[in-house]
Amino acid sequence: MPSKMWESLGFRENPYNTKPLNISKQDVELLMGRENEQIDFLTAIESEEQGIFVLSGVPGVGKTSFLNVQQFLLESGEADFGPRLLAARQLCPIQQYDEPKFIAQRCIQSFCKSIEEYCNITNKSVPSETSKVSAWIHQNKPATINFGLSYLGTGVTAGREVHLPSVQSTTFETLAEIIETLSLEVKNKLNFEGSFIVLDNIENLQDDELSQCLTTFRDTLFTIPNIWWILIGQSGLSSLIQSTNPKVFQRLSAGIELKPISVENLIKAVDIRVKTFHETKNNGSSLITKKVYLKLFESSNGEIRFVFKYCQNICIKLVQLIRKELVEKNQKMTVESFNRLMGQHLIKNQIDDDFSHTCLNVIVREEFEGYYHSTEEKQILKRIGELGKVNSKDFKEFSEFGIKTMQDFTQNVLIKFREQQLLLRRQEGKKITYELRGISVFAMEYGLLNE
Structure with a gap:
């Protein structure tokens, strides 16, 4: 939905949006500077029918954005190579003190949601067992599920019918069988070669908790056919797994430590967002000068999210200032009056650097003082x-x-x-x-x- 604030600044949408890129075609071109990592990722996924992939990096480096673009390319078949896999449209967040069973339950919720969202987008019917599992996991009532279904030609060969108790009373082994049943439906009903399940922020677990979780998953969830498990965490996750649980580390298929993109690619990332979201398409320029956003990039150790957040905040401060000036002068907030005052703060259609630094000082002071540090x-x-x-x-x-x-x-x-x-x-x-x-x-x- 268009934002009036950004329209007043010449953009159809916020060019500094801090949210991760979506699993969508229009967001593919917004990913910059990850060509080598993309080849590494797709090659690893292509190498096996199932596996465990570790995606790590410092906060704000773009891990989720990178993964979402790769998921879209594989799901849509637009990748240069690699299998068609159902994207994980809902990640499975890992929280502090999570036990393996709770994580498995959350994996089922996320997997069901991903299947349902894909079916909604493509106008397909949600597979029958997925619908039953989704109702069971959300309503927490007993249910009957068919395990081990296989689809041969046009016929259906049923496995065994299992009566599930409440979610809390269901064993970990049964939860693993449920995920396998969902995986079979994705493959046989939706015609994918497999699925992604993503465990996000896995470093929230303490070292001993992480080791216990991975040990529990090693010979259960991580062996389910046609599932690629993506473990997202902060910098050094692979080496942490290696040092705390060498047996699990040996099972890892591959991993990537995402480094901050180069300055050149940051400039390209800003330029492509401006081109994509500016009302004039090809003639717009970034409201924030290169000097300012490169300063943000340097100070944040290459966090793209940090750069866009404070670029956005500077723009908001500018709009607030102009609107307050109009009120003080008893002027109507028309497009003409707004543009006239805005012009006083722009140099060649960009916010004056002095104004940007003044805004940053105010923003940082407000945020920092909010911690009430001694x-x-x-x-x-x-x-x-x-x-x-x-x-x-x-x-x-x-x-x-x-x-x-x-x-x-x-x-x-x-x-x-x-x-x-x-x-x-x-x-x-x-x-x-x-x-x-x-x-x-x-x-x-x-x-x-x-x-």
Whole structure:
């Protein structure tokens, strides 16, 4: 739906939308700088009928966008090579303290939803057992499902009929059989070669929980025919699995650690979004200058989502300012009056850099002050910034702030600031480092850590 705010700035839609790219044809060309990774991914998926693929990278690097584009290409048959697989239109989110059985239940919910959405988009009937499973998993009432259905020619050979108790009372082994039944229907009823199931944010589990989950899945869910399991997590996920569960690591089919795209590809990404969403198609330009959005890119360690978020926020600040000025001057909010005032802030159809930096200062200050950090906490963040990177063993560097143990430093500083998205966590095997991230980089630059 068109946005009046973006229309007032010359765009049909928000060119700085921070949401992941969709599983759709129109979003394929918006993915920039991932040609090599695309070949690696599609080749790995083509190599086996089922498997486990690890997709990792720092927050905001574009993992979900990358995966969604690949899913569209494979599902639609538009990929240069690779099998036709049903896309996971609903990811299975992993939450802290999740047990394997709860995750399996959520996988069923996500799988059913993906099948139903595909059928809705293509005007196909939802397969019969999928409909039964979907009703069972959502209503939490006993149901009867046919396991092991096979389709030969025009006939149907039934497996065994199973009476399912409530969701909570169903065993893990039965949940695995349900997923296999859904997989069979996707293949035989919807004519796909297989399906994707995606476990998202798997690093939310503690190391021992992750190891337990993967061990449980190793010889059960991960062996279901025609299912490609995609494990999405933060940087270093493959090496974490290798160090915590070598047997599962040996089962991994492949993996990609997505690195930030290059500056050149960021510029292309902005340009293609402007071209796609500007009202004039080919004659528009980014409202935010290259100098400003490259500064955002550098400060965020290459987080595309961070860049687009603050480009969007600067544009919102501009519109707010103009509308407030019109109210103060008792002028009607017409297109003409809005454009006249907007012109005072634009240089060659782009927002003046000084105005952009002033907006950033205000935005960062507002967000940072919302954490209500104490003076000591700000000083700790500043020290981390001065050191560049820290790990748990660096706790002695912070003794003047009353930090006496490694555990205290890890739990009450590093993990806390990371959860507030002020620190970036990098992992290689069991080695973990932290550094300032995004807004905290700007907070240090703007002197907010000195206040």
